Amino acid sequence: MSKLDVSVFFIYVVVLLAIAYIISREKVGHEKSTKDYFLAGGSLPWWAIGASLIAANISAEQIIGMSGSGFAIGLGIASYEWMAAATLIIVAKYCLPIFLKHGIYTMPEFLEHRFDRRVKTVMAVFWLGVYVFVNLTAIFWLGALAIKTITGVDNLYGMIFLAAFAAAYSLYGGLKAVAFTDIIQVVILVLGGLFLSYISLDMVSEGQGAIAGFQLLQDRVPEKFDMVLDKDHPFYANLPGISVLIGGMWIMNLSYWGFNQYIIQRALAAKTLQEGQKGIMFAAYLKLLMPVIVVLPGIAAAVLLTDLETPDAAYPMMMQFMPEGIKGLVFAALVAAIVSSLGSMTNSISTIFTMDIYAYYRPGKNQKHYVTVGRSVSLFALIVGVLCAKPLLGNFEQAFQYIQEFTGFFTPGIVALFILGMFWKQASANSALAAAIGSALFSLAFKLFWPALPFIDRVGLVFIACVLLAVFVVLVEGKKAQPDVAKLSDMSFATSQQFNLLAAGVVLVLTAFYVSWW
Template identity: 50%
Template sequence: MDSASVPFAALDYIIFGVYLFIIIGLGLWVSREKEGRQKDSSDYFLASKSLPFWAIGSSLIASNISAEQFIGMSGSGFRVGLAIASYEWMAAVTLLVIAYFFLPIYLEKEIFTMPQFLEQRYDGRVRMLLAIFWLLVYVFVNLTSVLYMGGLSMNIIMGLPLWGSIAGLALFATAYSLYGGLKAVAWTDVVQVVVLVGGGLLTTWVALDAYGGSSTGPVGGLTQLMGDASNRFNMILFEGELMYQNDEGVTQDAYQLLPGLSVLFGGLWVANLFYWGCNQYIIQRALAAKNLQEAKRGLAFAAYLKLLLPLIVVVPGIVAFALDAPIQRGDEAYPWLLGQYVGTGFRGLAFAALVAAIVSSLASMMNSASTIFTMDLYRNYVEEEVSESKLVRIGRIVALACIVVATLVAPQLADLDQVFQYIQEYTGFVSPGVLAIFVMGLFWSKATPNAALVSAVLSIPLSAAFKFLTPEIAFLNRMLIVFFVSVALIVGISYVENRGETHPKAIDLDDVEHDSDPIFQVAAFGILGITAALYVIFW
């Protein structure tokens, strides 16, 4: 057993077992259909388009927050500090942009998937290419990394074998989501987000209390931490300001991960707009909303939760750094802290929070991958006149196949240092070109299918070329450069093809309903104000 692992007491197992029973039971219960009625594609892939704002917001966060954040972002917090929280705080602002500008168009088009939108705006070639891109990213980047980091946490905390832990997480996610589809995922996420936020805050509270000593409490512990590790509480990092050692003992500049003001005005916008506005397993919740008003409010609710999350997923990593944790990998920081400082009973709840984050993301990715394969590839290119019941059956088979492949690949990530950065950089090979296609398709009437296709095809080669030819450029800045190159390609090719004429499939923005909801507007001003204050405080 690993030296950092701490055996669970009987009470911990009971608490964790109760959580497993509730999630699986709830997932199966909400998946039921009335007698004589079978699920159709809208039920399975879009939860019957019935989700209220609080279910949308909860499911967005539960799907987004996973081992990638609990383990990966805490690992980055251990190495580079609070600056990594920009991925959370800037995401809150990005959600408002998506809610106001992107969502009204998506919902008006009544789409199931992001590739389906691309066919409506461009053509079937763009749809097929992007569908294949997303399937590969979901299986070989997202699912595998979440499974690996979840398995790593169980290995460190409970001393379980890495392979067995990965397989167990995959089995749990499959048990409650495979039958019910998005409805099971979304409604269990309401419970999952309560568990992950509550249990996550508990871990931070206990860690800060231990750091500050019982006489000062968690607030005093945080104050002491900000003094002892002051260089880990800067949001904007400049070149040479913060050097750290990676797992191989090589000294690196944190600027390469978070390049100064680019986190506010540069490449992080490319990463966030792609993730929150063009990513099937995220935007699918909004597509399942009752209406536009509920969808926008759901994104605002999610944005408030994003502002809270660095306290849960970054601060523990900084505490582990200040405690000089005896760990070899940055991604071991959170499991080490959980095993060492969270007591009996509370450990079961805190670990349930971590597992809630993992399995909710796995279930979401499985469902979205199956949605893309079924609705974009199978129905379009294999069997156009397919029955609704067969679409659901194909969706289940594909979801199962995706999780099996990811389970086999996940252990191969064990040699990486900060898996969170691996996810960001290699997703960034695809995101600049894809975001350019969406932005120009949504808001520029002259963009042509051939221009979009070229942008999609060249996104990975361009990103790879910049990575290997200009390694001195931070990857967020490379993403921004590739995005602007992709936009320039779309503009140039479209003008050559169309001679400046509006494309027949262009979106008429004047016809798009925007819904002036005062509750959303007030919520949006609050989010912007809090985000600005956080950056002023931790500049």
Template identity: 55%
Template sequence: MEFSTTDLWIFAGWLIFMMGFGIWISKRKKQESAQDYFLASKALPWWAVGGSLIASNISAEQFIGMSGSGYVVGLAIASYEFMAAATLIIVAKYFLPVFLKKGIYTMPQFLEQRFDSRVRTGLAIFWVLLFVFVNITSVLYLGGLALQSIMGIPLIYGVIGLALFASTFSITGGLKAVVWTDVIQVIVLIFGGLLASVMVLKAVGGSFWVGLETLIAKAPEKFEMILHKSNPEYINLPGISVLIGGMWIANLYYWGNNQYIIQRALAAKNLKEAQNGTVFAAFLKVLLPLIVVIPGIAAFVLNADVNKPDEAYPWVLNNYVATGFKGLAFAALIAAIGSSLSSMVNSASTIFTLDIYRPMKFKNGGELSPSEDKHLVRIGKISAALSLCVGVLIAPLLGNLDQAFQYIQEYTGFISPGVVAIFLFGLFWKRTSTNAALLTVILSIPLSAAFKFFWPELPFIDRMGLSFLILSAVIIIVSLIENRSVDQKAIQLEKGGFRTSSVFNLASVAVVGVLAVIYVVFW
């Protein structure tokens, strides 16, 4: 990409500003306790919760990966975004009331309260490995690929630079610094992302709406939300399963049980703020395909000169974003990468420190002394730095990926069916036993791996759905054998505990209505 002097100043200025802001937030209030560092003192308002949810979610895997899938698949890949909007409403209404009442810091902590330390430790180890070896590494790789494609920076140097950028506000400042930098970055992310979409659509048809109509006319096959079996991409998005099958498992796991996402809601001032922030995020999710999928479809229609699909978004920035705006559009991409990286690093650190290290170091449990509390914060910072270092070492090895977004979804799907089954039954079925949950933890990855090896033609979304059903059956059978009545650690759900405000209800109806229209129009 040929950057003008203005573009370079905008881009460099953004990086310097965000790094400075992150450091300022980190130093503004000395972190005194684990709650300060890992849960931002539990003081987040709804708009910070919602903005940080989206900033943490949207990263290179969407800008680069989902645009690449849009280039190959089309609008159908946006099912991940649209179904996420519906899932956020379910999580806000039925999951958050229980989680916030329990006063937990992490998802594994809830599992110990509901089951025991074996279940907590087993899934904590899985999560740390998943964050470090799949999430952090893939985001670093995709970000490095963008820097290489757009600015000619060698991949390894781009990866190192992104890690240093994210470290300025993910290591020293904890969740508070991550969230408040997210709030600023989500504004640039959405504005800069929309800017790129508007400009490429103008290149296609002369204006935004005409450009969109032109895309539909020239590539109608790219606007089918439900793919037919004859479609070569059916293996990744198997027809109706995106509405009634494994897609729900992927989204319930990501939005309801995934530490680096749910941690924002756990840090809210109260339940109402957490729920309103979550439904605000649902609104933004409906908008996001315009930013992260449409550029990929436009690149296809414009016969983009790319070697692999994941180069579609950098190609759009290179060729169709006007001089003077390239710096802003690229700053939006780096903002997305930085916010997601910092969130993943913070959550990997949180789970390692509180769910793996703390039980080993302080075996007596209970309240910690101030010195012990500070010790945990120090361990959190060290583990955050180590997770970034591992990501930097592994990220360049992902160079053979074709569609990185699908890679992330598939390998996250090795653990998500078991996690969702454990949480759903643990929350809402009082007879669920500890051994049933533990057996599910043990079986989850081997079961998915067996399906992939012995039934490779099965779409991975269907694999997630089938694995969930089998693991649910395991939970039911083992629990019925072990528990003749209510489990002694069962969650006691209060009558009226799932009531929500009129604002939340109206917003939820609006989101679901928009989703229904989209699927009816582009069926």
């Protein structure tokens, strides 16, 4: 990176920190409450929600990993992004109204409202463990690897920088600082990513423009534009044909976008239900755009850089073609994705620990006390993440795949217990626990006795098994309505005409994509 690139990046860091400080300040005489710190005071507008959802979602493992998959597999990997857009419609229409009616801070809190404290505690401890020792360490390690590839900075120093940066802009202000600065992060991410894609396609066409480059890509590597892979495709196990449209990917996306504290927390902070739904739809349209930013450069690299040692080197290597100054902007976009994910993750960790565990054992404290605990937990999580990243992930050649495999053991049970809890009155606490525990056992059984089963298909089959197990437990207990279940008859899932038009637009765009590149 040149001095100009470093200057551009430095300006980005300073501006972001300054804006975060301004946003985080409270009015004279007002102290931050837990709602202010953990849910931005319930004040987030739709554009902040949508931008923050994407900023929390897109990190180094998505940018580097999906670009690498674009190099190795092709456009098929975009199903993770495009099917997420469809999933967000369901989350906005059917999940968010239930969550907001309960007035919850966290997903474990909803489980306590619906089932009992046992379910809440089990899932709170589980999520804290996964967030700290799997997700947070992954963001640190893969983020540091990306920075080292581009700048040569040692992994440890890269992780320390990321931790300090994330703490500086998110620790004081909480979710409000994270959400509003995420707007800047997403703008930089999108602009930097689009410029990289444009340069990549222009290079493919040898200066004839991006459109000509895209057409040349389809002519020269047509196999990279198959959205639904055949069984004889070498990467069929990763994207098993039609399953990406009707199988386990729906379960993975529902778990991630609908029942994951790390993601849904910004929607819980919406001004109103309608504002939250608009924000989620904004995120859905951004998800439609993401493959252009993270997958296309990888496909272009398959033509321009045929001798790459590893697919995951595609994105960093393509960055080397950027002109001075612009390279600094694209690097800022990459770091923006990493630190925004770190800020979101640590805020969710502190929210679950403070509101679901600490407040139960230390009730009656003032709001300032709980906010201080939340800040302390965020800082502690960052330190643990840095210390544990290399020991936990440093020995894995494909850390992202390992993470997907690990979380996939529990994803089906989480989706099963939430869906049954929200939409089936008879679902009991014991049936929820059975689904959660059964998810790990069923997944392990499939892994051991049917190792050739693709990961996505296994998730779908385990979800069905978890639902059947939960139903069986309810029947054994004696079928009866649970007293604390939210009455769906009292809820309206009707959405505005604007929402319906936006949802129809997503479906039409997705249909066009899959018809064009089936």
